[in-house]
Amino acid sequence: MSHWKKVCLLTEIPPLGARVIQHPQGDIAVFRNADDEVFALEDRCPHKGGPLSQGIVYGKTVACPLHGWQIGLECGTAAAPDEGCARRYAVRLDGNAVLLNTEAAA
Amino acid sequence: MQKLKLVMIGNGMAGVRTLEELLALTPSRYDITVFGEEPHPNYNRILLSPVLAGEQTVQDIILNPLEWYAEQGITLHLGKKVVKIDRKKRVVYAADGTEAEYDRLLMATGSKPFILPVPGKDLPGVISYRDIHDTEQMLAAARQYRHAVVIGGGLLGLEAANGLMLQGMSVTVVHLGEWLLERQLDKVAGQLLQQSLEQRGLRFALQAQTAALLAGESGRVSAVQLKDGTELAADLVVMAVGIRPNTELAESCGLYCNRGIVVNDTLQTFDPRIYAVGECVNHRGIAYGLVAPLYEQARVCANHLAGWGYGRYVGSVLSTKLKVTGIDLFSAGDFMGGDGHEEITLSDPVGGVYKKLVLKGDKLVGACLYGDTADGAWYFRLLKDEQPIGEIRDHLMWGENNLGDTGHAGENKAAAMADEAEVCGCNGVRKITIVKAIREKGLTTLDEVKKHTKASGSCGSCAGLCEQILMNVLGSSFDATPKTKTVCGCTDRNHQEVRDAIREHHLVSIPQTMQFLEWRTPNGCATCRPALNYYLIATWPGEARDDPQSRFINERAHANIQKDGTYSVVPRMWGGVTNASELRRIADVTDKYRIPLVKVTGGQRIDLLGVKKEDLVNVWRDLDMPSGHAYGKSLRTVKTCVGSEFCRFGTQDSTQMGIDLEHDLFGMWSPHKVKLAVSGCPRNCAESGIKDVGVIGVDSGWELYVGGNGGIKTEVAQFFAKVASHAEVLEYSGAFLQLYREEAFYLERTVHYLHRVGLEHAKQRVVADADNRKALYARLKYALSFEQDPWAERIQGEQKHEFEALPA
Numbered sequence: 009m010s011h012w013k014k015v016c017l018l019t020e021i022p023p024l025g026a027r028v029i030q031h032p033q034g035d036i037a038v039f040r041n042a043d044d045e046v047f048a049l050e051d052r053c054p055h056k057g058g059p060l061s062q063g064i065v066y067g068k069t070v071a072c073p074l075h076g077w078q079i080g081l082e083c084g085t086a087a088a089p090d091e092g093c094a095r096r097y098a099v100r101l102d103g104n105a106v107l108l109n110t111e112a113a114a
Numbered sequence: 115m116q117k118l119k120l121v122m123i124g125n126g127m128a129g130v131r132t133l134e135e136l137l138a139l140t141p142s143r144y145d146i147t148v149f150g151e152e153p154h155p156n157y158n159r160i161l162l163s164p165v166l167a168g169e170q171t172v173q174d175i176i177l178n179p180l181e182w183y184a185e186q187g188i189t190l191h192l193g194k195k196v197v198k199i200d201r202k203k204r205v206v207y208a209a210d211g212t213e214a215e216y217d218r219l220l221m222a223t224g225s226k227p228f229i230l231p232v233p234g235k236d237l238p239g240v241i242s243y244r245d246i247h248d249t250e251q252m253l254a255a256a257r258q259y260r261h262a263v264v265i266g267g268g269l270l271g272l273e274a275a276n277g278l279m280l281q282g283m284s285v286t287v288v289h290l291g292e293w294l295l296e297r298q299l300d301k302v303a304g305q306l307l308q309q310s311l312e313q314r315g316l317r318f319a320l321q322a323q324t325a326a327l328l329a330g331e332s333g334r335v336s337a338v339q340l341k342d343g344t345e346l347a348a349d350l351v352v353m354a355v356g357i358r359p360n361t362e363l364a365e366s367c368g369l370y371c372n373r374g375i376v377v378n379d380t381l382q383t384f385d386p387r388i389y390a391v392g393e394c395v396n397h398r399g400i401a402y403g404l405v406a407p408l409y410e411q412a413r414v415c416a417n418h419l420a421g422w423g424y425g426r427y428v429g430s431v432l433s434t435k436l437k438v439t440g441i442d443l444f445s446a447g448d449f450m451g452g453d454g455h456e457e458i459t460l461s462d463p464v465g466g467v468y469k470k471l472v473l474k475g476d477k478l479v480g481a482c483l484y485g486d487t488a489d490g491a492w493y494f495r496l497l498k499d500e501q502p503i504g505e506i507r508d509h510l511m512w513g514e515n516n517l518g519d520t521g522h523a524g525e526n527k528a529a530a531m532a533d534e535a536e537v538c539g540c541n542g543v544r545k546i547t548i549v550k551a552i553r554e555k556g557l558t559t560l561d562e563v564k565k566h567t568k569a570s571g572s573c574g575s576c577a578g579l580c581e582q583i584l585m586n587v588l589g590s591s592f593d594a595t596p597k598t599k600t601v602c603g604c605t606d607r608n609h610q611e612v613r614d615a616i617r618e619h620h621l622v623s624i625p626q627t628m629q630f631l632e633w634r635t636p637n638g639c640a641t642c643r644p645a646l647n648y649y650l651i652a653t654w655p656g657e658a659r660d661d662p663q664s665r666f667i668n669e670r671a672h673a674n675i676q677k678d679g680t681y682s683v684v685p686r687m688w689g690g691v692t693n694a695s696e697l698r699r700i701a702d703v704t705d706k707y708r709i710p711l712v713k714v715t716g717g718q719r720i721d722l723l724g725v726k727k728e729d730l731v732n733v734w735r736d737l738d739m740p741s742g743h744a745y746g747k748s749l750r751t752v753k754t755c756v757g758s759e760f761c762r763f764g765t766q767d768s769t770q771m772g773i774d775l776e777h778d779l780f781g782m783w784s785p786h787k788v789k790l791a792v793s794g795c796p797r798n799c800a801e802s803g804i805k806d807v808g809v810i811g812v813d814s815g816w817e818l819y820v821g822g823n824g825g826i827k828t829e830v831a832q833f834f835a836k837v838a839s840h841a842e843v844l845e846y847s848g849a850f851l852q853l854y855r856e857e858a859f860y861l862e863r864t865v866h867y868l869h870r871v872g873l874e875h876a877k878q879r880v881v882a883d884a885d886n887r888k889a890l891y892a893r894l895k896y897a898l899s900f901e902q903d904p905w906a907e908r909i910q911g912e913q914k915h916e917f918e919a920l921p922a
């Protein structure tokens with residue numbers, strides 16, 4: 009059985025923005041960058057749990073809204089000198105549909 | 115693509131810094147080869163003094179260990195001196211025959227100590243003070259011998275003398291000048307310094323010229339003979355009489371040199387393939403001998419090597435400090451003064467404090483401090499930024515703390531702070547952590563300290579203290595921040611350049627601005643995008659479109675994010691006045707949405723805290739009150755007192771005036787938040803004295819004050835104008851705020867903006883020039899005509915996606 013689930017359309021996420029997926033395991037942030045690539049991370053900053061979905065997105069990075077840690081969208085890790093990692097989720101595009109797989113690690 | 119070959123000669127501080135900057139810009143453009151004559155990887159030469167003093171070890175001062183070179187893929191030839199450059203074939207040759215081809219060559223050969231041409235200069239036991247080898251020789255001599263003579267009473271000489279004394283030697287300093295450090299201190303300060311060094315046990319021979327160095331029986335040096343015939347016993351002689359740019363190699367291959375390898379503003383020599391940085395360089399006639407300017411050169415040079423091609427090095431202003439633990443001295447700029455200059459001095463020889471400030475016009479041009487250097491960093495900033503100091507002149511001598519409470523009152527001496535003391539209250543960073551980071555990671559700027567330790571990264575009130583710590587650890591002011599700071603790492607442009615370009619070239623969008631100004635990153639970062647967004651909408655109202663994705667979450671969600679990810683809601687209460695119906699609605703909303711806390715704010719209104727994001731739009735709908743913008747770089751509150759309608763002392767209707775001002779300015783975005791207050795009489799119950807614009811009613815009209823701030827560092831507002839009518843209060847306040855909106859840099863509160871441009875500047879444009887005032891006010895009104903209540907817009911469905919989560 010496939011674990012890929014459609015969560016929204018690409019156009020429902022603003023470019024350089026994010027949407028929050030309410031998941032039983034906890035909120036998941038799905039990001040879209042300027043090149044229409046999508047990324048999914050647990051919506052909790054490794055610093056003090058800030059909601060990453062609310063941060064400013066640039067390049068392949070999001071700046072956490074609470075204290076400005078810079079989290080890599082591809083890897084979930086904080087940019088040096090900060091240390092920490094947010095969990096990644098597998099996400100891909102199928103045409104305009106954004107598919108999320110919470111069973112597979114990204 | 116085939117990589118270019120970059121060869122660097124000289125593995126010292128300026129050269130390796132250039133490579134670091136280059137690798138940060140473009141990690142893979144070059145195959146890099148480095149030749150270093152010394153057998154060590156790059157180390158922090160300036161910390162040789164603490165090594166000699168026994169406060170640090172050689173291992174402590176290594177900046178880039180061998181692994182670093184390996185990780186960066188750099189081919190490193192240590193202990194190999196380059197002896198020949200063939201510029202036609204583009205090959206360099208080391209003494210042992212090693213060769214390397216280059217497409218670009220970087221020369222960073224540093225300088226050589228000057229050796230006095232006196233008889234006996236080549237005797238064993240006569241050395242200079244430049245590198246690890248010299249330092250080790252001094253330490254060895256100190257273990258074995260007793261008498262040392264240091265020739266030269268400059269910074270290097272005194273640090274050498276102090277170190278040797280701490281190693282147990284009996285030390286005399288021979289100095290040609292009339293007083294010590296005559297290039298850094300005036301006579302009074304030089305004499306104070308001499309006294310305190312004498313108290314520690316150093317001896318001095320001033321106005322003394324060395325005639326010869328005499329050998330003892332063993333053939334080792336045994337005495338220094340002065341011109342007047344005096345002989346000073348010496349088993350070790352350290353020559354510290356100056357340095358000469360090391361241009362031997364450059365000259366041998368025909369590069370143009372004149373007291374240094376001559377370079378242009380892009381650090382290129384007369385052969386465009388060959389760059390040069392550091393002490394070996396002569397730039398616009400100056401060869402620098404301190405690290406801060408060399409690091410600035412390194413940044414520009416890297417920019418060009420990387421192919422970015424737009425940095426310019428235009429010279430540096432320097433400051434110095436002696437690295438002798440327990441002695442505080444600082445000097446910068448033109449501290450001698452003279453014709454056309456004014457001096458302010460404070461002299462307390464008994465207390466060991468001497469301060470001299472040199473002014474020219476309304477600018478600080480020089481400072482010389484002895485005994486109390488806590489404000490050195492501040493003076494240096496005033497001096498470098500050429501800030502007008504007319505208005506603070508009276509207080510200048512008493513230092514920055516005197517201008518207000520920095521939040522660290524009484525703890526203004528970084529040097530005196532205990533290692534464990536907390537420097538940054540926001541992030542809990544202790545002094546020792548900062549000192550360690552500076553030493554171990556080779557940090558030299560406040561920005562780097564901020565990045566690596568978080569100190570001063572939040573509220574910024576400890577920035578001055580961090581700067582002092584930097585200065586204490588590193589000896590000279592390393593705040594190499596150029597005169598005007600760049601917006602962020604995405605660009606080399608500063609705020610002024612960006613504002614100018616947006617206006618002059620009619621730029622109306624963020625991508626257009628980034629392209630025009632050659633931003634390095636595709637879509638900026640969380641620092642530059644909010645600034646650009648503000649500059650665009652403030653410069654081109656109605657034309658530039660607001661970009662929500664470039665706004666910090668608070669301004670995007672129109673509510674203030676809390677530590678747990680919920681939001682707070684502060685509805686507007688015009689002038690702090692409310693009524694039963696509003697209060698009833700607030701009560702109902704609190705119940706309906708189970709809002710955990712209702713609080714009266716410090717701004718005379720009510721805050722609903724802990725609202726879930728999905729509830730925001732419904733909360734706003736049910737409240738049916740406009741946004742209080744408690745979350746924005748925008749108009750916040752207009753506080754008022756009861757005023758003449760009720761108060762027995764009131765002279766004016768301050769409540770109505772406040773309500774009208776708040777309506778007049780509603781929806782105004784600004785560089786930073788803006789707060790106003792109106793009081794009905796000079797008792798000033800609305801605290802108008804600490805607001806961006808403070809209004810005080812008096813019998814004959816209204817007094818206006820500007821540039822107050824009650825926050826991180828309390829600043830009292832300054833008198834701006836006295837007006838007679840209600841309409842004038844609106845016009846003057848609006849015009850001043852429009853000037854601020856047009857000229858201030860993003861995140862600059864009114865007080866900081868006024869510090870930069872001067873109160874007089876604002877008065878000229880708003881108070882003295884009626885036409886300009888009216889024009890400013892009209893531009894403000896035009897800009898505000900495009901603003902609506904953001905909550906009402908969102909109740910209508912604007913930015914809907916922002917407030918809705920998606921089901922899994």
Ligand code: SRM
Pocket residue numbers: 674675676677682684713714715716717718719720721744750751787789804805822823824825826827863
């Ligand atoms: C709610 C309130 C505290 C309260 O419960 O009373 C408050 C709360 C916050 N203040 Fe404040 N300030 C509040 C009145 C003040 C005041 C007093 C006043 O306005 O009369 C000051 C000093 C006056 C001044 O600004 O000059 C004040 C000086 C600051 C500062 C320092 C500003 C400065 O330039 O020095 C910050 C930090 C900043 O803006 O960068 C700040 C930042 C904050 C933030 C927004 C921090 C943040 O970015 O999240 C706080 C939000 C807390 C939260 O979780 O929602 N708050 N803050 C007050 C809201 C007033 C209102 O009705 O809008």
Ligand SMILES: Cc1cc2nc3c(=O)[nH]c(=O)nc-3n(C[C@H](O)[C@H](O)[C@H](O)COP(=O)(O)OP(=O)(O)OC[C@H]3O[C@@H](n4cnc5c(N)ncnc54)[C@H](O)[C@@H]3O)c2cc1C
Pocket residue numbers: 123124125126127128129149150151152159160161162163194195196197222223224225243244245270273360363391392393394402403404405406408437588589590
């Ligand atoms: C004891 C001491 C204390 C100091 N204190 C301070 C201070 O407090 N504040 C401050 O700002 N500055 C201070 N300085 C000055 C500072 O150290 C220098 O300004 C800085 O190191 C110069 O950097 P550079 O790269 O130009 O030269 P260097 O760091 O000297 O590097 C040049 C390198 O090139 C090598 N080299 C030269 N020719 C060749 C060749 N032909 N082939 C291969 N390699 C070659 C040399 O061996 C040397 O290692 C101090 C200096 C000393 C010695």
Ligand code: SF4
Pocket residue numbers: none
């Ligand atoms: S409300 Fe203001 S003073 Fe209180 S903790 Fe927050 S920022 Fe600090």
Ligand code: FES
Pocket residue numbers: 053054055056057058072073074075076077
């Ligand atoms: S919670 Fe993300 S930076 Fe602090």
